Amino acid sequence: MKIAAAVFHRTVHLGEAQLYPPDPKCLFCGSTNRTAFYTLQKDPDVLLLKCNHCFAESASRLPTEQAMKDYYSNYYNEDAVKETKDRVACYHTAQFGDYLARKVIKHFPPSDSFEVLDFGGGDGAIALRMAQRLLERSFKSITITVVDYNEYLAQSDDARIRLVNCPTLDQLPAKKFDFIIASAVIEHIPNPKPVIDRLSSLLNLKGVAYFRTPYIEPFLKLSKLLHITIDFTYPAHIHDLGADFWEGSMVRLLYPQEFSVLESNPSFVETTFKDNFLRTLAAYILKAPWYLIGNGYKWVGSWEIFYRKIG
Numbered sequence: 238m239k240i241a242a243a244v245f246h247r248t249v250h251l252g253e254a255q256l257y258p259p260d261p262k263c264l265f266c267g268s269t270n271r272t273a274f275y276t277l278q279k280d281p282d283v284l285l286l287k288c289n290h291c292f293a294e295s296a297s298r299l300p301t302e303q304a305m306k307d308y309y310s311n312y313y314n315e316d317a318v319k320e321t322k323d324r325v326a327c328y329h330t331a332q333f334g335d336y337l338a339r340k341v342i343k344h345f346p347p348s349d350s351f352e353v354l355d356f357g358g359g360d361g362a363i364a365l366r367m368a369q370r371l372l373e374r375s376f377k378s379i380t381i382t383v384v385d386y387n388e389y390l391a392q393s394d395d396a397r398i399r400l401v402n403c404p405t406l407d408q409l410p411a412k413k414f415d416f417i418i419a420s421a422v423i424e425h426i427p428n429p430k431p432v433i434d435r436l437s438s439l440l441n442l443k444g445v446a447y448f449r450t451p452y453i454e455p456f457l458k459l460s461k462l463l464h465i466t467i468d469f470t471y472p473a474h475i476h477d478l479g480a481d482f483w484e485g486s487m488v489r490l491l492y493p494q495e496f497s498v499l500e501s502n503p504s505f506v507e508t509t510f511k512d513n514f515l516r517t518l519a520a521y522i523l524k525a526p527w528y529l530i531g532n533g534y535k536w537v538g539s540w541e542i543f544y545r546k547i548g
């Protein structure tokens with residue numbers, strides 16, 4: 238029995254030539270105090286390691302750049318384009334965009350020129366939807382910079398919203414952003430710490446960063462007991478990051494002077510009842526006990542957090 242952890246990705250088995258040698262250090266905090274708790278693939282073995290210092294979970298071996306290139310060229314050509322018109326790994330762009338707009342309205346006063354960075358945002362459709370909602374709430378002009386290898390951009394028919402594309406963070410013009418969206422992207426990045434550093438440096442003081450990642454550690458542990466294979470979708474997913482990491486380590490260990498937590502909770506459900514009834518029902522049922530029990534309850538599937546830049 239196989240259960241896919243993500244809708245759009247799939248696991249491929251990597252050979253020795255497609256893997257870098259194991260690095261004992263945690264990719265987020267550098268600690269070597271890590272414990273293996275799940276096997277992602279055998280021969281050559283790739284394990285999922287939990288850092289006992291910052292609680293990040295990462296694959297013990299990283300795919301080479303060429304292996305990643307090969308993986309994603311197949312991914313875009315075959316599956317994703319067929320499955321979604323918006324070319325964003327999220328079923329309901331409109332609802333997610335509306336959700337982010339509500340959060341922006343909650344955490345910012347209306348702005349005359351609001352700068353959004355949508356990192357790994359595909360065609361920027363979610364940020365565009367968010368911007369359309371913000372215009373209805375006294376925001377005057379919004380620029381969305383989409384950083385993604387995907388060069389196709391959603392089209393805005395409102396001149397007050399400008400969408401621009403940039404392939405990498407390093408190629409961005411020298412400016413800072415009010416709101417950074419990093420939704421379902423950090424788990425894909427082999428070396429994530431420099432990327433989070435860079436995102437932090439791109440954020441205006443009092444700006445807000447949104448991160449969303451899968452967190453399926455309890456499901457992986459249970460699957461081992463039940464002899465079920467859960468498809469972690471390695472090497473698409475390299476990390477598994479929950480509340481202990483996002484809410485704890487990020488603000489205590491990694492960025493204590495830079496970020497404060499605005500909101501932190503199980504993530505927005507990314508499917509709708511109309512698209513996928515059972516998957517959506519399961520997501521809501523699984524996330525529900527967290528609202529009673531809090532972070533002691535781990536069966537959430539994914540996590541999201543809003544940080545404010547404080548320094």
Ligand SMILES: [Zn+2]
Nearest residue numbers: 263266288291
């Ligand atoms: Zn660590």
